[in-house]
Every structure is written in structure tokens, then in C-alpha cells.
Amino acid sequence: MPTLRPPGRVPRALTAGTALVTLALLLTGCGGDSEAATATGDAAGKVTVGQLSNGAARPTTLDVPEVKALHAELPAAVRARGTLVIGVGALPSGFPPLAYVGGDQKTLTGAEPDLGRLVAAVLGLKPELKNSTWENMFVGIDSGRTDVAFSNVTVTEERKKKYEFASYRQDNLAFEVPAKSTWTFRGDYRALARKTVAVGSGTNQEKILLEWKDRLAREGKRLTVKYYQDSNSTYLALASGRIDAYFGPDPGIAYHVRQSANTPRATRNAGTFSGAGAGLQGLIAATAKKDSALAKPLTDALDHLIRGGQYGKWLAAWNLSDEAVPKAETDPPGLPLDNS
Structure with missing residues (x-):
């Protein structure tokens, strides 16, 4: 799990989680990206969340058919490729229940990769997970090797200078x-x-x-x-x-x-x-490169999951229902520059 450092270098909502919930499951390739094994094995139009969770989640199979209109919103290059490359910053060790190595000792599981898989299904794309350190996850977005991060990233005004967001959970x-x-x-x-x-x-x-x-x-x-x-x-x-x-x-x-x-x-x-204090509800968001044209289709896919009920079942499977949002937002207000 990420070490205890200020926001901007670790997932902000987990800055105390290291000492309390770190699993001693070291992953390989600490210096850069690693292709993350992910428990798919799903039939077309179905996604099972909470697999290999070591008891942290209730495995739940959800119906998630592709929405052609949302697929059409994607940038042409992503549509042509047919994959959604999802970054997760869980090296060198996981941060349960959000992202960590599952019960088979090799598969990346957790609420964050599961949501990435749900969004990819709605958009008619095959999910491709890339696990890395927190810092290298952003390098992957910057370089274009990664389309979007689902990794407990808090929206901040400072981060908006380089990234665009689709919010999906309270911080x-x-x-x-x-x-x-x-x-x-x-x-x-x-x-x-x-x-x-x-x-x-x-x-x-x-x-x-x-x-x-x-x-x-x-x-x-x-x-x-x-x-x-x-x-x-x-x-x-x-x-x-x-x-x-x-x-x-x-x-x-x-x-x-x-x-x-x-x-x-x-x-x-x-x-x-x-996590933002009394004056602002902090938000966790899918994070893409600024001007990538991904924030809107990601937001619309998340809203589709919220309206369809799959979102609520995903949160319930991971015991995170108290972090639900009523709707996804593109680039919502983030932590101000003096608290980013």
C-alpha cells in the first residue's frame, strides 16, 4: 500500500491506510508498469465483482451490456483499438479493499479495478489493467500508455491543470x-x-x-x-x-x-x-489526460451504471455504500489549491 505521504504522491483518501490495512503481498515490477492479471472469465455482457477478495467482498455477477451510444462518444483511436487501458497505482503492495493481490496470489482485485471493468463493459471495450507505483501511474497517463486511472484519485484543482476527471465516489x-x-x-x-x-x-x-x-x-x-x-x-x-x-x-x-x-x-x-473538510465534499474520480476527450464518455458510462443499479451493487459488494454519489460529474469542484 502507498506510504504515508502528502496528497499528490499517494491516493489522498488512503493516507492513513498504510499502517492499518496493508497486505504483505508484494507485487512484481516495482519500478514501472506490470500487466495485471485480472479475474474476468465473464460471459459477454456480464461482470463479476468481488472475486478472489479474501473475504473483503461478496462476489456478485452483474449484467452490464454494451451501450452503443456511449461507445460512439469515445475518441476514435480508443474505439479502433477496442481496449480501455486502466491504470492502478498499487505497487509495491496493495491497499485493500480498493486494489490488492487476490486469493490466487497473482490477480489484481479490489473495488477500483472492478469499477474499471464495469465501465469498460458499458463502453464496449476490453479492459486492460496496468499496475504500477503511484507515481508511475501518472507517468503512464501523461505518456499515453494508459487511458484512465481508477485508483482512488481525489479531484484537486492542482491536478486539473494536467488531468480531467469523472467522479464516482465520495472521499x-x-x-x-x-x-x-x-x-x-x-x-x-x-x-x-x-x-x-x-x-x-x-x-x-x-x-x-x-x-x-x-x-x-x-x-x-x-x-x-x-x-x-x-x-x-x-x-x-x-x-x-x-x-x-x-x-x-x-x-x-x-x-x-x-x-x-x-x-x-x-x-x-x-x-x-x-476528506476535504467541512466546507467541501471530496470526490474520487476516474483520471485521464487533460483534453483526451475521455472524461465525458467515462462520466456518462458511470451515470449509466448509477441509474441501472450496477453501481450500487458494486459498492455494496465491497462494503462501501456510504461513499455513494447520486451522479457522476465531469471535472467537479476539487480541493482548492491551498489544500491540494
């Missing part, structure tokens, strides 16, 4: 608590008074949490922030009651909630918060 953070906890976060920082919360150091969510801590301190209330070196330590502290909650990326928390279900350390999602 959310979340609070994870023991399943037996009755505490819920509904967006008001004052609910954190007298709580002890773990967070990843140097992350976007740490920045937000420390701002809330300062606000509470000015109001004469206390929020205690804790740091742990690895996921085991964090979840041991959560299970033993040394902390009340963990604040991290919503997809990583969704993964752990499903993995811990029906165990003595079962957890639940206690509420989400936009």
Missing part, C-alpha cells in the same frame, strides 16, 4: 469503534469531547483531528489523540478500551469492519467526514 474519512460501542459521529466535532482517538501521524485526518482538539481546548474540553506504530497495536488498543475510536480512511475501515465481523474484536463504522 471520506471515518471513525471505527468496537461493535458494542453506542457512540456515533454525525459531523459535529463536539461529540469528541472526553474521547481518546487514534490517528496516523502525518496524515490528512491527523490534521483535521488536531484542529478539532484545539477547538475543544478553547472551549475547555479535552480530546486525547493517540498514535500507534502498526495496525495490530491500534486494534488491540481499541479492543481493550484504551482508545474509544480510530480515525482513518473510510475504505480501509470498511475493509477491517468486514474482516473483523463475527470475531471477539468486531468493529463498526461510527460515522464519516469528508
Whole structure:
């Protein structure tokens, strides 16, 4: 999974996920692209999502016939080639549940490659996955070797200088608590008074949490922030009651909630918060080279999946329904330049 670095070098919504949900499944070819094996084996007009997920998803077969009118929107070169080259930045290791090596130890699985396959089916194209490091994923787009990235990329105004976007998921953070906890976060920082919360150091969510801590301190209330070196330590502290909650990326928390279900350390999602802060809902988007003429057909294909219900079933399969958007947008407002 990508290391903990500022946005622009790693998938923004996963900046704390490394310490908490990284799988020790190293992929090959860390320096550049690798042709990613992908579990297709689908009949024409059908796509099965959630395959080889190691329990992170419920395998679900969806009807996804080609839409000729959307195929016609594609640039001529893409139509002639007949493939959609999809970039994923999951080297050197995956970031579950979004992109990681599946149960067969070779196939790239996850919510992001699955959505790329759904979009390709709608557009009447064969999906071709290319896995790489986060940095090389953008190099692939810049060079034209990759058509589009489905890799948890947050829309920012800075990135709009080079790329065009088709949004498909909210960029959310979340609070994870023991399943037996009755505490819920509904967006008001004052609910954190007298709580002890773990967070990843140097992350976007740490920045937000420390701002809330300062606000509470000015109001004469206390929020205690804790740091742990690895996921085991964090979840041991959560299970033993040394902390009340963990604040991290919503997809990583969704993964752990499903993995811990029906165990003595079962957890639940206690509420989400936009990764962009209170003033703007952050959005995750398919990312193509600026002026590639791909953003509109990608947006229309995503909207088709939303209206047809396949989108909702894809999110549900990966336990990400709380990140649903009502519609896809081309180049929606992104994180401002002073927060990109």
C-alpha cells in the first residue's frame, strides 16, 4: 500500500491506510508498469465483482451490456483499438479493499479495478489493467500508455491543470469503534469531547483531528489523540478500551469492519467526514489526460451504471455504500489549491 505521504504522491483518501490495512503481498515490477492479471472469465455482457477478495467482498455477477451510444462518444483511436487501458497505482503492495493481490496470489482485485471493468463493459471495450507505483501511474497517463486511472484519485484543482476527471465516489474519512460501542459521529466535532482517538501521524485526518482538539481546548474540553506504530497495536488498543475510536480512511475501515465481523474484536463504522473538510465534499474520480476527450464518455458510462443499479451493487459488494454519489460529474469542484 502507498506510504504515508502528502496528497499528490499517494491516493489522498488512503493516507492513513498504510499502517492499518496493508497486505504483505508484494507485487512484481516495482519500478514501472506490470500487466495485471485480472479475474474476468465473464460471459459477454456480464461482470463479476468481488472475486478472489479474501473475504473483503461478496462476489456478485452483474449484467452490464454494451451501450452503443456511449461507445460512439469515445475518441476514435480508443474505439479502433477496442481496449480501455486502466491504470492502478498499487505497487509495491496493495491497499485493500480498493486494489490488492487476490486469493490466487497473482490477480489484481479490489473495488477500483472492478469499477474499471464495469465501465469498460458499458463502453464496449476490453479492459486492460496496468499496475504500477503511484507515481508511475501518472507517468503512464501523461505518456499515453494508459487511458484512465481508477485508483482512488481525489479531484484537486492542482491536478486539473494536467488531468480531467469523472467522479464516482465520495472521499471520506471515518471513525471505527468496537461493535458494542453506542457512540456515533454525525459531523459535529463536539461529540469528541472526553474521547481518546487514534490517528496516523502525518496524515490528512491527523490534521483535521488536531484542529478539532484545539477547538475543544478553547472551549475547555479535552480530546486525547493517540498514535500507534502498526495496525495490530491500534486494534488491540481499541479492543481493550484504551482508545474509544480510530480515525482513518473510510475504505480501509470498511475493509477491517468486514474482516473483523463475527470475531471477539468486531468493529463498526461510527460515522464519516469528508476528506476535504467541512466546507467541501471530496470526490474520487476516474483520471485521464487533460483534453483526451475521455472524461465525458467515462462520466456518462458511470451515470449509466448509477441509474441501472450496477453501481450500487458494486459498492455494496465491497462494503462501501456510504461513499455513494447520486451522479457522476465531469471535472467537479476539487480541493482548492491551498489544500491540494
